[in-house]
Amino acid sequence: MKVSMFHLMPHRELPADFEQKYKSVWVDPPFPELADAERVGQYYNWTLDELAYAAKKGLDGICVNEHHQNAYGFMPGPNLMGAALARETNGTDVALVQMGSTLPTTQPPIRVAEEYGMLDCISGGRLVAGMPLGSPMDANMIYGIAPIEQRERYYEAHDLILKAWQSREMFAWNGKYNQLGKVNLWPRPIQKPHPPVWVPGLGSYSTWDFSAKHDHCYCYLSYFGAAAAETTMKGFWDHAAEYGLKENPYRAGFLQLVAVSETDARAEQDYAEHIEYFYNKCLHIPPHYFGPPGHQDYNSLEKGIRSGRTGKLLEELGKLKQYRYKDFVDKQFVMAGSPSTVREQLREAARKLRVGNMMVLLHIGSMPHDLTLKNIDLFADEVMPHITDVWDDEPWENEWWPERLRGPRQQFTPTRG
Amino acid sequence: MTTATDTGVTIVTTLRDEVTCRVHVAGQGPPLVFLHGAMGLAWDPFLDSLTQHYTVYAPEHPGTSPGDPHAIDAVDDLWELVLHYYDLLDGLGLDSPVVVGHSFGGMMAAEIAATDPKRVGKLVLISPVGLWRDDIPVAQFMQMAPEEVAEIAFADPGGEIAQQFFALPEDETAQQDVMIQNIWAQACTGKFIWPLPDKGLRKRLYRITAPTLIVWGNEDKLAPPQYAEEFAKRITGARVERLDGAAHLPQVEQQASTSRLVLEFLNG
Numbered sequence: 001m002k003v004s005m006f007h008l009m010p011h012r013e014l015p016a017d018f019e020q021k022y023k024s025v026w027v028d029p030p031f032p033e034l035a036d037a038e039r040v041g042q043y044y045n046w047t048l049d050e051l052a053y054a055a056k057k058g059l060d061g062i063c064v065n066e067h068h069q070n071a072y073g074f075m076p077g078p079n080l081m082g083a084a085l086a087r088e089t090n091g092t093d094v095a096l097v098q099m100g101s102t103l104p105t106t107q108p109p110i111r112v113a114e115e116y117g118m119l120d121c122i123s124g125g126r127l128v129a130g131m132p133l134g135s136p137m138d139a140n141m142i143y144g145i146a147p148i149e150q151r152e153r154y155y156e157a158h159d160l161i162l163k164a165w166q167s168r169e170m171f172a173w174n175g176k177y178n179q180l181g182k183v184n185l186w187p188r189p190i191q192k193p194h195p196p197v198w199v200p201g202l203g204s205y206s207t208w209d210f211s212a213k214h215d216h217c218y219c220y221l222s223y224f225g226a227a228a229a230e231t232t233m234k235g236f237w238d239h240a241a242e243y244g245l246k247e248n249p250y251r252a253g254f255l256q257l258v259a260v261s262e263t264d265a266r267a268e269q270d271y272a273e274h275i276e277y278f279y280n281k282c283l284h285i286p287p288h289y290f291g292p293p294g295h296q297d298y299n300s301l302e303k304g305i306r307s308g309r310t311g312k313l314l315e316e317l318g319k320l321k322q323y324r325y326k327d328f329v330d331k332q333f334v335m336a337g338s339p340s341t342v343r344e345q346l347r348e349a350a351r352k353l354r355v356g357n358m359m360v361l362l363h364i365g366s367m368p369h370d371l372t373l374k375n376i377d378l379f380a381d382e383v384m385p386h387i388t389d390v391w392d393d394e395p396w397e398n399e400w401w402p403e404r405l406r407g408p409r410q411q412f413t414p415t416r417g
Numbered sequence: 418m419t420t421a422t423d424t425g426v427t428i429v430t431t432l433r434d435e436v437t438c439r440v441h442v443a444g445q446g447p448p449l450v451f452l453h454g455a456m457g458l459a460w461d462p463f464l465d466s467l468t469q470h471y472t473v474y475a476p477e478h479p480g481t482s483p484g485d486p487h488a489i490d491a492v493d494d495l496w497e498l499v500l501h502y503y504d505l506l507d508g509l510g511l512d513s514p515v516v517v518g519h520s521f522g523g524m525m526a527a528e529i530a531a532t533d534p535k536r537v538g539k540l541v542l543i544s545p546v547g548l549w550r551d552d553i554p555v556a557q558f559m560q561m562a563p564e565e566v567a568e569i570a571f572a573d574p575g576g577e578i579a580q581q582f583f584a585l586p587e588d589e590t591a592q593q594d595v596m597i598q599n600i601w602a603q604a605c606t607g608k609f610i611w612p613l614p615d616k617g618l619r620k621r622l623y624r625i626t627a628p629t630l631i632v633w634g635n636e637d638k639l640a641p642p643q644y645a646e647e648f649a650k651r652i653t654g655a656r657v658e659r660l661d662g663a664a665h666l667p668q669v670e671q672q673a674s675t676s677r678l679v680l681e682f683l684n685g
Contacts, residue, residue, distance in 0.1 A: 141560055146611035148489065148604045176493065288562045294604030298486040301600060305593050 001350055001390045002401055004061030004097050005054035005376070006255055006359040008073035009047045009081075010282055011035060012366045019284040019321065026070040026137045026285050034071065046369045048081065052088045053373060054362065057380035058409060060388075060401075061095035061128065063359055065200075066102050067135070068142045072282035072365075079115040086123040093405050096123050097359070099200055099219070100130025104150050105143040108178050109157035113164040113185055120189035125404050129195040131158060131216070133207065136295040137285075147294030151206060153177050158214075165194040196400040198253060198357070203232040204300050205239075211251075212236075212243040217357060217400035219253030223283065224316070225332040226256055226349030233353040249391050250356030250398040256349065258360040259336040260378040267336045270371060271364070272325035275334050278365030279320045287314045334364070339382030346383065350390045356398060358387075427474075431504035435491035438505055439482045441475040444468025448514035449683075450506070451475040452522030454666075455559070455610070457602030463668035466676035470684065471515065476505055480605035483598070489605040495528070495616050498609055502529050506536055513538035515683055516627075519668060520544055520640070521606045524618060527648075530629075531621040540627040541679055542648060544665050546640055549615035553641040557612060559603050569638035570665040578670055622651035629655040630682040632675060634663030656682065 014034065015021070022029055051062040064081045067073040075081050082098050089096070096119060101112040112131075120127040133139070133154045140147045156175045160183075163171070170184035189195050197216040201207035211218035218236055222229055236252065245251065259275065261267035290313075296304065304310035328334045335345045350358060362379055363372045398406055427440045441460060449471035451464060458477050467473050479501065480489030492498050502525065506514070516537045518526030523545025530537040546555055558566050563583065571579040585592045609616070629652045633645040642659060649655040658678045663671040 140611070144612040146608050148608045286562060289560075291600070293559055293600045293602075293607055298601060298604075301604075302597055305597055 001356055001358055001388055002060040002095070002250075002398060003358045003360060003384060003388065004063050004095065005051060005059045006063040006065075006099070006361045007047050007051055007363055008065070008067075008282075008361070009043060009075045010073055010278075010363075010365060011040075011071040012043060012368065013039070014071060014277070014281050014366070018281045022284070024285050024289065025072050025282055026067075027141050027289065029069070029071045040074075044081075046372075047075075047363070048084050048088065050363055050369070050372050050376065051081075051085055054376050054380070055085075055089045055092055055094035057376055058384060059094065059376075059380060060405075060409070061097040061359075062089070063097040063099050063130075065099045065130070066132065066138070068138045070137070072278075079119060082119050083122065086119050086126070089126075090123065093410050094126065095128050095402050095405055096126050097128040097198070098130050099198065099221070099359075100132055102132050102134040102138060102143075103157035103161070104134055104145050104153035105139050106157070108180060109160050110164050110180065110183060110185065112157070113161040114187075116161075116195065117165070117185060117187045117189045120191055120195055121187050125190035125195075126402050127189065127191065127195045128198055128400070128402065130198045130200060130219075131161075132200045136292045137289050140292045140295055141289065147292045149177075150295060151297060155210070162194060162197075165189060191402060196402065198400065203235070204296070205235075205303070206297055206300060208236045208239040212240050212245060215245070215251075217251050217253055219255070219357070219359070220353075221255045221359075223255075223257065223279075223333065225334065226254070226345070226353060227332040229254065229353055233355070237354060247354065248356070248396045248399065249350075249354045249394070250396055250400050252353070252355045253357035253359060254349070254353055254355040255359040255361060256346065257334040257364055258342060258346070258362055258375075258379060258383075259334055259364060260339055260342050260375055260383060261336075262338065262378075264337040264341055267338065267341075268325055270374075271334075271336055271367070274365045274367040274371075275325055275328050275336070276365075279323060279328060279333070282365055283317070283320055285317075287317055290314075290317075339378060339386075342379075343383045343386040346387050347390055350387065356391055356396070357400065427509070429476075429505055429508035431501045431508065432491050432497065436479045436488050436501060437482075437485060438479065438488075438501075438508075439477045440505070440509065441477075442472065444471055444473045446471045448509075448511045449473050450509075450511065450514050450516045450526075452516070452518035452525050453478065454520035454522050455603055455606040457481045457598060461669065461672075463672050463676055466672070467517070467679070470680060474509060474511070474514070478602070478606055481598070481602045483594075486601055486605075489608065492608075495609050498525065499528050499532055503533065503536065513627075515539045515541070517541040517679065518543065518545060520546055520665065521610060521614070523547070524610070524614060527618060527622060527625065530627050531618070531624045534624055534626040537625075537627040539683055540625065540629040541632065541682065542629065543632045543668055543675070544634060544637055544640055545631075545644075545648065546610065546614040547616070547618040548644055548647045549613060549619075550643070550647065553643055555614055555641075555644075556639045558639055559607050559611070566639075572634060572636035572662050572664045572670055582666075582669060619651065622648065623653075625652045628682075630679065631655055631657045632667055632678060633657070633659050634665060634667040634670065635659050635661050636664045639665040658682075
C-alpha cells in the first residue's frame with residue numbers, strides 16, 4: 001500500500017467563539033478580522049515544512065489541494081505549494097500528489113496541463129495528477145460557475161488536458177466551453193503517456209462512473225472515517241465490476257484522519273482539542289452551502305432525496321458540534337491512539353474498503369507545528385512499517401503511482417523541522 | 418401551492434424538436450403568455466384572474482416539466498433560450514400576444530420584447546430581474562437557505578400567505594416530489610442567471626416597442642424596488658406601479674391589487 005500525508009493548510013488559531021460569531025468557515029469568513037497576513041505566512045511555511053518532513057520520514061507521497069475563501073484550507077493555488085515541495089524533495093522518491101487543480105474553474109484548462117507538466121519536469125516524474133470537480137462553495141459560490149454546467153465543464157477540461165499531454169501534433173480545440181485555436185503544450189510531462197490521474201469524490205454515482213470509464217484512481221475524500229465509508233466504497237467497487245475492471249486495490253484511494261501518540265490516553269491529551277477544533281470550527285458550514293441547485297445532476301439529486309441519504313448526511317453534519325473527542329474516535333472519524341491501536345485500524349480499513357492508496361491527514365485543525373512533527377514521527381516510525389505490506393499477498397501493481405517510484409523506498413536520514 | 422383551476426396542457430416542440438414544452442392553457446379571450454419565475458410554474462389565483470379576460474398560456478421552463486429534467490441540456494445559453502421562446506410563440510400560432518413575466522420570467526419576457534419587438538403586443542413585468550446596480554445588489558437567492566429567501570421575498574414572511582406558499586404536502590413521496598422540483602427548477606433557470614442576473618439586458622431594453630407596465634412590491638428585498646425605475650427609464654413610455662404590503666411576489670401577496678392593475682393596463 002502507498003501511504004501519503006495530506007495537508008489542508010488550515011487557520012490554526014481561530015477564536016474560541018468562532019462558530020457562534022461567524023456564519024461559516026467557508027465563503028464568508030472575514031480575513032481582516034480573523035487573520036493576520038504575517039501569521040498566515042507562518043502557516044504556509046509550517047505546512048510546507050511538515051509535508052517535506054513527512055516525505056523525508058518515508059511517507060510515500062505528500063498531498064495538497066485547492067480551496068478558496070476557506071479558513072480550514074486556503075491553498076487557492078495548489079501548484080504553488082506543489083512547486084515548492086517539488087524543489088524541496090528533489091532527490092527523494094516521494095510522490096507529489098496534487099489533489100489538485102480544480103478543472104472547471106481553471107481557465108483555460110490547459111493551464112492545469114501546463115502547470116502539472118512543469119511539476120512533473122521539476123520533480124523528475126514524481127507527479128500524481130489529481131483532477132477535482134470542485135466543491136459547490138469553491139466552484140459555484142466563489143468562482144461563479146453555474147452549478148448545472150459544472151460537470152460538463154469538468155468532462156470537457158479533462159478530455160482537453162489528456163489530449164494536450166498526448167497529442168504529438170498541434171490541434172484546435174472546438175469545445176462547448178473552450179475554443180483554443182492552437183494547442184501545442186509546453187512543457188509535456190516526463191511520465192508517458194501521462195501522469196497517473198486521481199479523481200477525488202464524495203460518493204456521487206457520476207464520479208464513480210467517470211473514474212471507472214477512464215480507468216482513473218477514484219479517491220473518496222471523507223472527513224467521516226473508514227467505518228462510514230463502507231457503503232460508498234462498496235458502491236464504487238460494484239460499479240467498477242460492472243465495467244469489467246479488475247479489483248486492483250490501487251485503483252482506489254481514501255482519506256483518513258490519524259493522530260498517533262505513545263498511548264491511547266496520551267493521544268487524548270495531545271489531540272482532543274485539535275480534533276474538536278477541526279470538527280466544530282473547521283466544518284462550521286451552513287448545510288445549504290453543500291447543495292446549490294444543479295450542483296448535483298438530476299439523477300443524484302433524486303436518488304439522494306428519495307433514499308433519505310441527503311437528509312441523513314445533513315443531519316450528521318448538524319450533529320458534529322455535539323460530538324466530543326470520544327465520539328470522533330469511537331465513530332472512527334479519526335483513528336487516534338497508540339501506534340498499535342492505529343495500525344490495526346488502518347490495516348483493517350484498507351482491507352475492508354479495498355484501498356491501495358491511503359491518504360492520512362496528520363495535521364488536524366489547530367495542531368501546532370511541534371505536535372504535528374511528533375504525529376509524523378510516530379506514524380512514520382511505528383505505524384507505516386506495519387501497514388505498507390497490506391496488499392503484498394495479492395499480485396497487483398500500483399498502476400496509478402508514478403512509474404519510477406513503484407519500487408522499494410530509499411532510506412533517508414531526516415532532520416526535524 | 419394553490420391549484421385554482423384545472424388547466425389544459427398543450428405540447429409544443431422547440432429547438433430542433435429537442436425540447437418538448439408543456440404549456441398550460443386556460444381561459445377565454447385574446448392570448449396572454451405568462452412566464453414563471455425561477456422556482457417553477459405554480460398555477461395560482463393571479464393566473465385565474467387573468468383567465469376571465471384572456472386565454473392564458475403558461476409554458477414550463479425547459480427541464481422543469483415532471484419526468485423531463487434533461488430537456489434543459491438542449492438549451493446552451495441565453496440566446497438559445499430566446500430562440501426557444503420564438504419557436505414556442507410560432508408553435509402556438511400567437512402573433513404579438515400579451516406577455517407577462519415574473520422575476521426570471523420577467524427578464525425573459527423583456528428579452529423577447531427587446532430582441533424581436535413585434536412578437537409582443539403588450540408587456541407586463543412583475544419584479545423582473547436582469548439589471549444590476551452595485552449599490553442595490555440583487556440577492557443571490559439560489560445560494561440562500563429557504564428561511565432566508567422567505568425573509569426577502571415576502572413583506573410578511575410569517576403571514577399566512579407566505580406560510581401557505583412554502584407549505585409542503587404531508588404525504589412523503591409528494592413532499593419529495595416538491596423538494597426535487599423546487600431544486601431542479603432553480604438549477605434549470607439558474608443556468609441563465611448564475612451567479613448574477615445581469616446578462617446584458619440593459620443594452621437591449623431600448624428596442625422594446627410594446628406598451629409596458631412594470632409592477633413592483635415596495636418591500637422587495639430580493640430585487641429592490643428602485644429597479645422599477647431602472648427598467649422604466651430604458652423602455653419608452655413604460656408605466657411603473659408599486660404596491661405596499663408586497664415584496665418580490667406581489668401577484669401572490671397582493672393578488673387582488675396586482676390583478677386589478679394588470680387588467681386595467683391591458684384593457685385600457
